[in-house]
Amino acid sequence: MGFTIFFATSTGKTEDVADRLTQLLPGTESKDVDNIDSVDELISAEALICCVPTWNTGSDEARSGTAWDDLAQEIPDKDFAGKSVAIVGLGDSSSYSEYFCDAMEELYTAFLQSGAKLIGKVPTSGYTYDDSKSVIDGKFCGLPIDEDNESELTDQRLQAWVQQITAEA
Numbered sequence: 001m002g003f004t005i006f007f008a009t010s011t012g013k014t015e016d017v018a019d020r021l022t023q024l025l026p027g028t029e030s031k032d033v034d035n036i037d038s039v040d041e042l043i044s045a046e047a048l049i050c051c052v053p054t055w056n057t058g059s060d061e062a063r064s065g066t067a068w069d070d071l072a073q074e075i076p077d078k079d080f081a082g083k084s085v086a087i088v089g090l091g092d093s094s095s096y097s098e099y100f101c102d103a104m105e106e107l108y109t110a111f112l113q114s115g116a117k118l119i120g121k122v123p124t125s126g127y128t129y130d131d132s133k134s135v136i137d138g139k140f141c142g143l144p145i146d147e148d149n150e151s152e153l154t155d156q157r158l159q160a161w162v163q164q165i166t167a168e169a
């Protein structure tokens, strides 16, 4: 399955994680969604990995504070039927423990409404946080990455998850 990696970033951490994913998935490209022409570029990918930071603490909408916020409004009306979509969320489980990686769920729900096949859910057991909108039926709806507090775990989290989504896609 040919993944394309799409990311947005404010301070570079999500871009760095997207770069590391390209190394784990040789032949994949990573694209900044700030630079894409339209949501159609997402639709043209065979399978997607979407990397999204959370910045808009506690808000119901526009939780990322990046170009993903507008895309999340458009995606539900588009046709992603059957397309595999995996989500990576960047967040801070210590300073923003009540809202850990909240933006993942906003994208997840948008893609679900578009007919996509959401893959890459992750057990909550490896994380310490108070609350997250991105926990659905007891699992994170994507892979949370915490570069602020647990950067030493990032590589192993990415490696295990790449194996998981490759099998699920």
Ligand SMILES: Cc1cc2nc3c(=O)[nH]c(=O)nc-3n(C[C@H](O)[C@H](O)[C@H](O)COP(=O)(O)O)c2cc1C
Binding pocket: 008, 009, 010, 011, 012, 013, 014, 015, 053, 054, 055, 056, 057, 058, 090, 091, 092, 093, 096, 099, 100, 101, 102, 147, 148
């Ligand atoms: C003003 C501000 C608000 C933030 N809000 C949240 C939040 O609500 N939830 C969370 O998990 N992380 C939050 N974070 C942490 C960022 O998501 C985290 O640092 C992330 O790695 C940034 O990614 P980026 O460098 O790609 O923008 C916030 C950070 C800042 C500076």
